Amino acid sequence: MDPRVEDHAEIIVDHSVSVEQGDEVIVRAPDAAEDLLVALYEKLGERGAKPVRMSQSGRANRAYMHAMDPEDFELAEHALAAVEEADVAIMVSASRNTHETGDVPPEKNAAMGKVQKPIQEAMMEKRWVGTQYPAPGNAQDAEMSTDAYEEFVWSAINKDWEEQREFQEHMVEILDPADEVRIVSGEGTDVTMSVDGMITANDYAEKNLPGGEVYTAPVPDSVEGEVHFDMPLMAQGREVEDVHLTFEDGEVVEFAAEKNEEVLAAVLETDEGASRLGELGIGMNRDIDRFTDNTLFDEKMGDTVHMALGRAYEWTVGEDRERNDSAVHMDMIVDMSEDSRIEVDGEVVQRDGTFVFEEFEE
Amino acid sequence: MDPRVEDHAEIIVDHSVSVEQGDEVIVRAPDAAEDLLVALYEKLGERGAKPVRMSQSGRANRAYMHAMDPEDFELAEHALAAVEEADVAIMVSASRNTHETGDVPPEKNAAMGKVQKPIQEAMMEKRWVGTQYPAPGNAQDAEMSTDAYEEFVWSAINKDWEEQREFQEHMVEILDPADEVRIVSGEGTDVTMSVDGMITANDYAEKNLPGGEVYTAPVPDSVEGEVHFDMPLMAQGREVEDVHLTFEDGEVVEFAAEKNEEVLAAVLETDEGASRLGELGIGMNRDIDRFTDNTLFDEKMGDTVHMALGRAYEWTVGEDRERNDSAVHMDMIVDMSEDSRIEVDGEVVQRDGTFVFEEFEE
Numbered sequence: 001m002d003p004r005v006e007d008h009a010e011i012i013v014d015h016s017v018s019v020e021q022g023d024e025v026i027v028r029a030p031d032a033a034e035d036l037l038v039a040l041y042e043k044l045g046e047r048g049a050k051p052v053r054m055s056q057s058g059r060a061n062r063a064y065m066h067a068m069d070p071e072d073f074e075l076a077e078h079a080l081a082a083v084e085e086a087d088v089a090i091m092v093s094a095s096r097n098t099h100e101t102g103d104v105p106p107e108k109n110a111a112m113g114k115v116q117k118p119i120q121e122a123m124m125e126k127r128w129v130g131t132q133y134p135a136p137g138n139a140q141d142a143e144m145s146t147d148a149y150e151e152f153v154w155s156a157i158n159k160d161w162e163e164q165r166e167f168q169e170h171m172v173e174i175l176d177p178a179d180e181v182r183i184v185s186g187e188g189t190d191v192t193m194s195v196d197g198m199i200t201a202n203d204y205a206e207k208n209l210p211g212g213e214v215y216t217a218p219v220p221d222s223v224e225g226e227v228h229f230d231m232p233l234m235a236q237g238r239e240v241e242d243v244h245l246t247f248e249d250g251e252v253v254e255f256a257a258e259k260n261e262e263v264l265a266a267v268l269e270t271d272e273g274a275s276r277l278g279e280l281g282i283g284m285n286r287d288i289d290r291f292t293d294n295t296l297f298d299e300k301m302g303d304t305v306h307m308a309l310g311r312a313y314e315w316t317v318g319e320d321r322e323r324n325d326s327a328v329h330m331d332m333i334v335d336m337s338e339d340s341r342i343e344v345d346g347e348v349v350q351r352d353g354t355f356v357f358e359e360f361e362e
Numbered sequence: 363m364d365p366r367v368e369d370h371a372e373i374i375v376d377h378s379v380s381v382e383q384g385d386e387v388i389v390r391a392p393d394a395a396e397d398l399l400v401a402l403y404e405k406l407g408e409r410g411a412k413p414v415r416m417s418q419s420g421r422a423n424r425a426y427m428h429a430m431d432p433e434d435f436e437l438a439e440h441a442l443a444a445v446e447e448a449d450v451a452i453m454v455s456a457s458r459n460t461h462e463t464g465d466v467p468p469e470k471n472a473a474m475g476k477v478q479k480p481i482q483e484a485m486m487e488k489r490w491v492g493t494q495y496p497a498p499g500n501a502q503d504a505e506m507s508t509d510a511y512e513e514f515v516w517s518a519i520n521k522d523w524e525e526q527r528e529f530q531e532h533m534v535e536i537l538d539p540a541d542e543v544r545i546v547s548g549e550g551t552d553v554t555m556s557v558d559g560m561i562t563a564n565d566y567a568e569k570n571l572p573g574g575e576v577y578t579a580p581v582p583d584s585v586e587g588e589v590h591f592d593m594p595l596m597a598q599g600r601e602v603e604d605v606h607l608t609f610e611d612g613e614v615v616e617f618a619a620e621k622n623e624e625v626l627a628a629v630l631e632t633d634e635g636a637s638r639l640g641e642l643g644i645g646m647n648r649d650i651d652r653f654t655d656n657t658l659f660d661e662k663m664g665d666t667v668h669m670a671l672g673r674a675y676e677w678t679v680g681e682d683r684e685r686n687d688s689a690v691h692m693d694m695i696v697d698m699s700e701d702s703r704i705e706v707d708g709e710v711v712q713r714d715g716t717f718v719f720e721e722f723e724e
Contacts, residue, residue: 060399078447
């Protein structure tokens with residue numbers, strides 16, 4: 001067993017979901033993650049927990065959805081019963097081929113997603129974590145060899161999360177009481193927004209592993225300016241590249257993309273909230289040093305900022321503040337490593353990828 | 363997709379467990395059975411059923427059991443909740459290595475089995491079937507190439523089960539009203555027993571796939587004579603070969619085995635019922651033409667008889683008859699293809715592997 005797999009399992013069990021004796025645990029891990037599954041079962045055994053594996057196969061799900069009449073989709077009550085009875089859910093992504101369900105008609109994918117929503121929601125009420133195992137299909141998406149991708153994934157995951165939490169807490173202390181935030185990068189990005197009365201969260205790998213971001217919600221109608229997003233994003237199964245957005249009174253009033261602009265247009269038209277921001281996040285996990293076409297990693301990339309069109313997380317919205325709601329939550333990333341700065345209430349708090357509290361600490 | 367896999371899936375779904383629209387289905391299929399899993403999901407989708415995969419990994423289970431304190435084993439309530447809510451359970455065996463849990467201490471295996479008993483029992487109250495996918499580890503146990511083993515497995519499974527049911531029904535009609543049965547084979551086997559008042563069952567692949575046997579329960583104290591079992595049997599993880607048993611008043615009074623005789627001794631001493639027969643079965647699936655070290659197949663082998671020490675199945679015991687009870691149910695097989703006969707109430711009903719109703723029908 002690769003010791004990095006054992007470390008990964010230990011961080012999941014002890015840090016992310018804090019498994020205790022007697023916990024009923026659901027493990028969702030596909031076949032491609034077998035080594036991590038074995039390591040998880042060992043740690044769960046050591047702690048006297050009770051795992052049940054409810055895994056999914058991309059190939060099987062594709063065959064099922066193809067065969068189903070769209071009107072026959074129904075909630076699987078037996079799956080819900082298991083989740084409701086559980087204390088902990090560990091969800092591992094891993095794929096031999098990330099396009100395994102790529103030819104399922106969108107209306108069937110949507111129907112399946114809809115009937116599974118109560119199961120997803122029940123999971124979110126438990127101690128849960130979503131993580132990634134570096135399977136060959138995921139390495140391929142990242143345009144990396146499997147060995148290099150393994151090193152990338154485990155560097156991002158197997159770290160001292162208490163130290164990371166403390167590092168990020170500096171940024172929370174700056175952002176949480178702030179009013180105005182300005183993001184400037186290169187020629188294309190100069191945007192300001194209010195985060196007044198909003199709550200800044202510190203993601204140190206509890207629900208997402210890897211974690212590594214600090215995030216809050218903008219006041220919905222406060223966003224002004226333009227943004228050029230440097231990294232491609234996936235929407236409706238297609239890659240959208242070089243997105244430019246212009247905001248007035250919080251709303252997107254102009255948009256462009258070099259590739260798949262019509263997908264971007266469709267996203268923006270989903271509902272009213274889809275053309276406003278629901279999240280401002282600061283990526284602070286510097287072991288994530290490249291784009292790998294996987295939001296779990298990309299949005300935590302060191303020296304980046306991300307903004308999401310659509311739904312704001314409840315816990316980032318102050319009690320007396322409006323929450324931007326939408327069926328959409330689309331993260332888009334800006335590179336902040338060069339020719340860039342973050343200003344908070346007029347003071348520069350990050351320049352070219354270096355935070356003000358890093359200079360203080362030197 | 364191999365069309366034999368699709369046929370296998372269709373027989374499971376339509377014949378063995380008769381899946382209907384809206385059925386909540388639990389599929390237990392390990393990674394090594396992925397093709398059958400995909401085919402099953404397709405058939406389940408076509409019929410509008412709702413599958414949830416609750417699979418087990420031998421490697422993960424081994425790691426878990428090794429790590430657990432034997433006193434910490436507890437019922438997984440979330441697994442039980444899913445099973446109780448289900449209508450159908452499909453259990454597929456398949457293994458890349460059938461010895462994956464072979465180094466788990468027996469007391470942990472026993473503890474695990476004990477806490478899982480309510481889950482097993484809940485499954486037995488549903489429409490359920492147990493079947494085999496021809497994975498490389500199972501082919502290895504059978505001492506066959508994977509390709510030859512695939513052909514063997516699917517020949518035994520993918521057949522006209524209505525025709526097989528009718529063929530076996532001839533034997534049910536002989537055995538069900540019978541009193542005395544005598545089995546004679548070679549030098550070593552000449553045993554008589556009463557089946558008076560017992561019920562003969564016709565196994566045509568409802569709960570076991572493959573099926574292919576006709577079986578009943580002997581009157582516990584009626585068995586007299588000696589039996590030489592030609593095929594090895596597995597008990598407590600070890601192979602016992604060339605078993606000889608001598609019965610008086612239904613009880614084993616002498617025993618011998620060429621290999622692992624002490625295992626046989628331990629089985630016989632388990633409890634009072636372990637030294638009496640609980641089953642007499644007639645194997646009638648002639649596509650199973652060889653021993654493959656897998657009871658699911660071996661006990662249905664054409665031109666064989668099997669007798670089980672220990673527990674009798676409730677449904678084979680007449681209302682006013684005593685049921686032999688035991689923690690043990692150990693099937694042992696006698697070859698009936700040569701120099702052998704089955705007599706029922708003094709009449710020969712099978713000689714050298716040919717049934718009396720086959721001669722009639724010619």
